[in-house]
Amino acid sequence: MSLQVDIGHQFDDFALEAAFTAGPGVTAVFGASGSGKTTLANAVAGLLTPDRGRIMLGGDVLLDSDQGICLPAARRRIGVVFQEGRLFPHLNVADNIAFGARYAPRGAPGPDQDAIIAMLGIGALMQRRPRNLSGGEKQRVAIARALLMRPRLLIMDEPLAALDGPRKDEILPYLERLRDTGTVPIIYVTHSMAEIARLADRIVVLGRGRVLRQGDVTDVLSDPAMVPLIGVREAGSVLMARVVECYPRGLSRLETGGGDLRLPGITAEVGKTLRIRVLAQDVLVSLVRPEGLSSRNILPAVIDDIHRGDGPGVALSLRIGSAKLLARITADALEQLALRPGLECYAVLKATAVARADIGG
Template sequence: MSLDVDIQATLGRFKLDAQLQAGQGATVIYGRSGSGKTSLINAIAGLSRPQSGRITLDEQVLFDAALGINVPVHLRRIGYVFQDARLFPHLNVADNLDFGTRYADASLGKNHRKTVIEMLGIGALMQRRPGALSGGEKQRVALGRALLTAPRLLLLDEPLAALDTQRKEEILPYFERLRAQGGPPMIYVTHDMSEIVRLADHLCVLRDGKSVAQGTAEDVLADPANMKLIGVQDAGALITGVVDHHASDGLSGIRLSAGMLFVPRMAVTVGTSVRIRIRAQDVILSLSEPKDMSSQNVLPAKITAIREGASSGFAIALSCGTDRLLARITARALAQMELKVGQNIWAVLKANAMPPNAIAPS
């Protein structure tokens, strides 16, 4: 799948000038409220019409303002899961799901429907109406309805935003399974960094209606130039490792390219590949190898870039073996330590600074 978007639109006082390139897997559109995330995917779905620009999906032109092309919504073969599910309240679950098959290829038949129902675990809900469903159940049904259209592309507009933590944890594994099992490519809108850790192959950051950064999730998050765009509290890097062992003291050891990382015990089997988000503000730098300290996580690193950040701070990009980290330090610390690009240094990480929602199977 190949999606290419370059559109411009004026929506009241808001101006959208966004570019997006997406392929297989999950592409996450990230940004603060009001940055244009929903406006962008509504244009992809055909729910709104930009003033100018072009949208292509698998070389099919869905929209071209100059040529006067605007393919109707029902002919784009794009599934859409809204934040509030938007199930038909007068229909039961079975009928809501069947509505999704209206524009699907008839050859998919009952087996495809059965597979989707089993994957989402909604077989017992078929005779209920939406008013009798929990928030998590509604979103599973909404996802099933979208999948039963046999979409070329799946759009998800902050599908977990209205759910509490328990319901989010109920739904996220289904999105992870779709991604892992080669389901339809996803464009996933969120402002929650933990969902990026769990799902993102690619990342597009929107700010004030403009695409300000995009690429692989690892590249975008590890670039110190993007710290201001992501936000000081959320800025950090994604690294990948393999669960090496589970210790009796409640920690799990994850083997990285630069050494061992200890995190709160994970409920995954040894040998599992995992992706870990390490926030820049949770990385401490030392000129010499720290000894006799409480932190168990000390990794050798090299400074690859130094960028001035927000609030008189600096973003320090580090290479740790084949992984990359970000650290956020003050201007005073930078001057006192006389840090320079190419300098060897030590990165200290707190195990408790990596909660369960910052770690996910890769």
């Protein structure tokens, strides 16, 4: 199922002009507040009619302003999960999710209710009212309700923004499980780079109503030119890593496209493939293989690209085998080490710098 979007809409003080494509899996729409993320999501869902444009889903035209076509939201078969669960307070969980099933077309493909309940872990909540649910539980119920509509596309608009850290950690594994089922493509709207790193396959970067970049999440996030858009403290890469060995005292060895990493806090079994978010500020660069360091994560690398910002920092794109890693160093270090594209070097990563929340399934 593919989604093609090319729309424009003018508000009093803001203009949205956005074109992108999304395929199976999770496509993240990222941008700062006011960049147009929710406006874009509402236009796709049919909750806002843009001034002009064309939207196609799986070959079906949802919007074509030139042809005068604009399907109402109820006919688009797009499920929407908002920042707040928006559950019916007078209904229990069972009746809330049953409400979604009322809108499923007869014979539409998709998992049955029991499978969705099991996947989202809400079986024990069926008789509770929304007031007796935690924030994470409400969001899981809202996702179940949306899935029982048998949608062709699921839009999740900042679904974790209202949750605190522990509640986010609670619900993220369920979202990973939903992604991995491949049941329905997902447009995931967020300003959280940590959520994107754990969940997304593709990313669309918005800024002031324009698409600044789109593509595979590993390629886009490892591009040093993205640092000013993402922010120096949030910029980083996503490494795909397979657990190959677990040592005593909680240390595990993971195989990446550029060599092995040893990290603590890995609870996945041997053979499991994980996503590891590595912040650019936690990567050191050395011209020679360091000796006498406490860090054991030393990977041979080649400098692919260099991006100089306006401040004292410089972003480097490092190629480590078949993978890419982003590093941020000072301009002084760049000059003193005479770093340049094509130069061989070593990337050094401190094991404890990778937070548990940055390790996803």
